[in-house]
Amino acid sequence: MIEKILIANRGEIAIRVIKACKTYGLKSVAVYSDEDVNSRHTKMASEAYHIGAAPPSESYLNMEKIIEVALSSGADAIHPGYGFLSENPDFADLCEKKKLNFIGPNGKSLRLCGDKMLCKDAMIKAKVPTVPGSPGIVEEVEKALDIAHQIGYPVLLKSVFGGGGRGIRLVNNEKELREAFEMASGESKAAFGKSALLVEKFLPKIRHIEYQLFRDKHGNAVHAFERECSIQRRHQKLIEMSPSPAVDQKTRDEIGQLVIKAAHAVDYTNAGTAEFLRLDDGTFYFIEINARLQVEHPVTELVTGLDLVKLQIDIANGKEIPFKQQDLKLKGCAIECRINAEDTFLDFAPSTGPVPDVNIPSGPGVRVDTYLYPGCTVSPYYDSLMAKLVTWGETFEESRQKMQMALSDFYIEGVETSIPLYKTILDSKEFINGDLSTDFLERFKILDRLRDDIKKEVLNKTDAALAAVIIHSEFLKSRVKPHIGSSVRWKSQLDKT
Amino acid sequence: MIEKILIANRGEIAIRVIKACKTYGLKSVAVYSDEDVNSRHTKMASEAYHIGAAPPSESYLNMEKIIEVALSSGADAIHPGYGFLSENPDFADLCEKKKLNFIGPNGKSLRLCGDKMLCKDAMIKAKVPTVPGSPGIVEEVEKALDIAHQIGYPVLLKSVFGGGGRGIRLVNNEKELREAFEMASGESKAAFGKSALLVEKFLPKIRHIEYQLFRDKHGNAVHAFERECSIQRRHQKLIEMSPSPAVDQKTRDEIGQLVIKAAHAVDYTNAGTAEFLRLDDGTFYFIEINARLQVEHPVTELVTGLDLVKLQIDIANGKEIPFKQQDLKLKGCAIECRINAEDTFLDFAPSTGPVPDVNIPSGPGVRVDTYLYPGCTVSPYYDSLMAKLVTWGETFEESRQKMQMALSDFYIEGVETSIPLYKTILDSKEFINGDLSTDFLERFKILDRLRDDIKKEVLNKTDAALAAVIIHSEFLKSRVKPHIGSSVRWKSQLDKT
C-alpha cells in the first residue's frame, strides 16, 4: 500500500495532490527547481527536494533525478500530475523498473494512447467512431481522392510530421486535393525524406466534449460523465463545465458506453479522459485519450462528489473501483474558469512577474485551486495557469451566477489575467443559451465586447477613483505646505495606520 | 419582488447573506456599530450605514434605527441573520407595518415559537411527542407527585421564571420532590410574587438532533433531514454534522414527518429548525423550534446542494418551494466546527483582541464562512464565533479526514481558539464510532486528552522551534559583535527581505 508519494510536478496540481496526501494520512514529497524555492508546493509537502535549474528540461523533466529523489526519500509512489512527465511511457517504465508505483497507466498503454494513429486504429477495431478519413497513411493521390469522395468535401490533408496547425491544408474539391497532395508530398519528402499524409473530414463548427473515465487493474471500467470544454483560445481550453448543455441523458449513457469500450481497447488503468468532437447534428467522434488527471477534473468532482485523486491512489494500490456505473449520479452543474496570467489583447501572451497582492474568492459553492499567495511570483518558465476557479450550483444558472460573483471578487495584482474575459463570456447571451463551439470567441466577437465592458466598468468606478485621486492630491499638497485647513488631519490619518 | 436587502446583523452571517445578494443580483445594505467600521460586512455590501455604539442594545438591537435605515436606503426586505432581532416578534411586526419584507416567520408565529409552553401545547395537539412532564404549570405538590409517578423518577422541577440552568432541581423520589417543591415554590413567591413550576422527565444521556425545515406562504412544507449537534460546551453547540450516526433512513423519514406536522402546527413560514432530544433507546422528543436561519445551516447545504439563503428569499417573495420532499436526497456527510475565540482551559472564556495574521484553510470539500482577515479584531461586544469550518466527503470518514486537514491548516494569530479542542475530538475513537451525547466532553475527559495532545504536538515541533531559536539568537549576537563567521551573512539575509 502506498504510504509516501512523490509529486513530480509543481503549481496548483502539486498542491492538489499534497492536500489529498495530508487528508488521507499519506506522506508527500515535493520536488522543486531553482525557481520554485518559495512556491507553495515546496512549503506544503512533508518533505521537499531541490532537483535542478528553472528550465523544465533541467528539473521537472529530469527523470533520473526525480527517480533518485523518490528512492532516497523513501517514497513508494509517484504522482505525475498533468503535463511534464505525466504521459511519458519511458518514465512509467522507469518507475516500474525501480519498483515505484506510477499513479497512472502503464508504459504500454501510455504508448498506445500517445500514438494518434495506433490509438485511432484500436478505436476503429473497438467500434468507437473516429473522425472519418484515411485509416492510415495515404501514399497515392488516387487513394486520397477515393477517401475524400467517400467522406465528402471539404477535407483536411494532414502531414504526419507536421505538429499543431503546421502541415494542414483545407481542400474543397478534387482539383484542390490533387494540387495540395502533390505540394504536401513534395514538401514532406524534401524535409523528412519521406511522405506521410492523412486525409480527414473537415469539421467546420464543433464542440469539444470529453468524458472522465476510470479503469482499475482488475479490468473494471466506469465513466463519470462528460465535460464540455468548447470555450478555447489558440486550441487551449479556457472554460469547462459539466453537464454539457448539448448532452441529454440518453446521449450521456450512449457515449459513456463508447468511453468504456475505449478504455478497454487501450488496456487503460487509472483515471483518464476520452476526448470527442461533437457536430451540430449530434454526431460524436472520438479524437484521443488524455492519459492523466486533467486540469479540469474539479468540474467532475463537484457534480459527482468523487475525489479523483483519492480514486487514482486507490486504483494504483490495486483496489477495485468502489462503485458501479449505476451508483454514479450527475448532480447540479459545475463550471471552471482557468485563471491564466496572460494579456487577452496581446494575443493571449503570457504575463509574468511578482504578485504583491491577491484576493482569492470564497463562498458557498466556490472552489479555488491555486498556487497564488500575496508576494508570490508568476514564473516565465512554466505554464500560465495560476488558478482554477470552479463553482457549483443546483442549476447551470446558479453555477453561472456564483462564477460571476467569484470572478468579481478575484483580484491578482501585478500581472494581466483572463478574469475580465471570463466576465464578458459568462455575461453573454450565447453562453447563457449554451451555444458553444471551439470558435466561440471569434464567432461572437467576444474581444470587442470585452473592450466595451471594460470601458463600462471604468465608468462605473470613475467616481470612486476620482475621490481617491483628489484625496491623494490634497494630501501631497499638504506635505508641500500646510496651506489648507485639513492638512494636519491628513497627517494624523497617515500616522494612525 | 425583493431587490434590496438590509442585513440586520454582523460577522460571518452578514457576509453569508451579502454574498447571496451579490450572487443573485440583489443589492445589499449593511449596518454597523462603532466597533464594526472596519469589519468585512461593512465593506462588502453595496451600501453600509452606521447605526450606533458598540453595545448591541445601541446598534444591532435598535429596531427603530434599523427600520429607519432600511426605509431611507430604499431596502425592500430585511434579513435578520441569527441572534439579535432574528426571533423578535415585535421586530417582525414593525417590518410588516412599514411594508418591509421580513425574511422569516411572521410575528404571530414567532410569538408562538418563542413561548415554550404555548409551543409545547401546540405540539401536543399536533401529536408531536414532547418531553414527558406536566402539560403546564403545576400549583399543587400532589399534582406534581402524580405526574412524577406517571413519568417515573428521576424528574426535573423547573421554575418558569428561572433562565438557563437556574431554578432547575433534580429529584429522585417522592420525598425529595416534596422538599424541593416547597423550597422552589417559596423562592419563586419571594422573588416574583407567584410560583410557576413545571415537572419534566430527567433525561440523563441525550443526543441533540435537529431538523432543517421550510414552509412557504402557500402552506407547503418540506424538511431537509437532520443535523446531529450533540457535541456541546456549556449548552452551546460546537460541532454539527449531517447525517447523524444515530439516524437510519426509516427514522429519518418518520421524524421528518413529525417535523412537517410541527411546522404546520405553528403556521411557520420560511426556513427554521425543529430541535429534538434523542434517548439511547431511540426515542425522540421535540423541544423547540429555532425560528431563523441556523448557524449550522451550511451542513445541510453541503449534503443537499440547496442554497438556504436563496430559498429564504424565494419564500419571502411568496414563491412556492421549488421541489417536493421526495426530490431531496441526503448525499455524503458534512461536518461543521464552530471556530470560537475562547480559551478552552479557562472554562471557554472569550478571548478577544487584534488578529494580526490569519490563514484560512481551503481545498476540495472545504468551506469556510468567516469574518476574519489579517489585521482584523475580535470584538468583546459580540459572540465568540469567528468562523465556521465545514467539510464534505462522500463518507463520514472522508469528511472527518478533510476536517482534520483543514483544522491543521487553520491559523489565527492573537487569540485563543477552539481549534486544538476539535483536533482532539475529531481524533477520538468515540467520535469516530459516533458515540455522541451532550456530555461528550465530560464523559470522555476530552480536556485531559487535549492537554496530552498539545504536549505531543509541542514535542513534534521542538526541533523546528529550537532551530528557529538558535538562528535568532545567533543573529542577535551578530548584531552585538561580528564574532562568528556567519554574521555578515545573517545581516544580508535580513536586508534581502
Added chain:
Amino acid sequence: MEFKIENLGNTFDAEIVQSLGNSEYVIKIQEKERNLKILNMTSNKIEFMLDNSYHVAKYLDSSTAKMTVVVDGLQITFDKHSELDKLVYKNSGAESVGDSQISLRSQIPGRVVSINANVGDKVKKGDVLCVLESMKMQISIKSHKDGLINSIKIKQGASVAKNDVMMEIE
C-alpha cells in the same frame, strides 16, 4: 481640478469642498456633492466610504502628468492629475523670493529619483533639476532662478526631508 481618463477620453471635474472633521469631507464630482469618509489611509492605499459605499484604492507609481489607481481591483489611469509641481515650484522661491535666494530647498519629503544637472551647469529659471518621489508620485523640481549650479547636496536614491537644501545656485 480636471481629470481625463486615459482609455476613455472623457474629462471629469472633482474637488474637495469642505472638511467636516472626523476624517469626513464633502467633495464635488461632476457638479454633484458627495460625502467621503476615510476609514484607513497609508501612503499607497486608501479605504473610504463614498456616500455609504465602501471602496479601496491603491496608488501605483505615477508621474505628475499621469496617476494610476487600482480602485476595487480595477486599474484606472488619469491624465494631468494635479498642479502639484507648479505648487512646489511656487513655494521654492521662484515667485516670492527671486534671485537673492541661493539654496534650492525641498518643498516636500521624498526620495531622489534622478538628478538632471551637474555642478557647474548653467541653468535657467524653470529648468527641471531633479525628480523626487513622494507617496508614489513623481514630482519634477525646477530651478527657482537663473544661475550656475554651485553644489549638489543630494544623491540619487537617497531620501530628503522637507526643507533640506538640495542644490545651491548662484
Added chain:
Amino acid sequence: MEFKIENLGNTFDAEIVQSLGNSEYVIKIQEKERNLKILNMTSNKIEFMLDNSYHVAKYLDSSTAKMTVVVDGLQITFDKHSELDKLVYKNSGAESVGDSQISLRSQIPGRVVSINANVGDKVKKGDVLCVLESMKMQISIKSHKDGLINSIKIKQGASVAKNDVMMEIE
C-alpha cells in the same frame, strides 16, 4: 546552548555547528546533526528547511529569560534562551577596559524600552541601567563599572544605533 520548554519541563540542547554558505548551516539538536537552510528571514519571522522539511517560525516579544516562537502555527515558549546579556555586558567594556572608560555604549542597535537610573545616581558594576529591545528580544544593559551617572543620552522609546553613547559614568 540549553533550552527548556515551559509547559513540558524537558531540556534540550541545540547549537550551530557550521555555516555551509548560501544560507545553509549544520546545526546540532540533542546530539543529532541536522541541515538547516534559510529561505527568508525578517526580524520577526523566519522560513527555513530543516532536513528537507519546511517550517515557518514567528518570534513573539521575548525577554532574555524567555523566548516565545510560533512554529508552524504552534506557540512554544522556551526558558533561559541565550547568554546574550552576558555577551552585551562583556563587550560593553566590563571586562576588557575597566574603569577608565566613561561612556556606556550600546553594543546592539535597538529601541529603549526603559531607563532604570537617573543622573546623579551612584551605580555599581553590573547594575541594570536600562533595557533595549532588538529583534523582539529585551536585553538588560548593565553598568560596566562602579561610578556616578554623569549624563543620560537616551530617551525612552527612542532608537539607538550600535556604538551610540547611552550614558556617561564617572
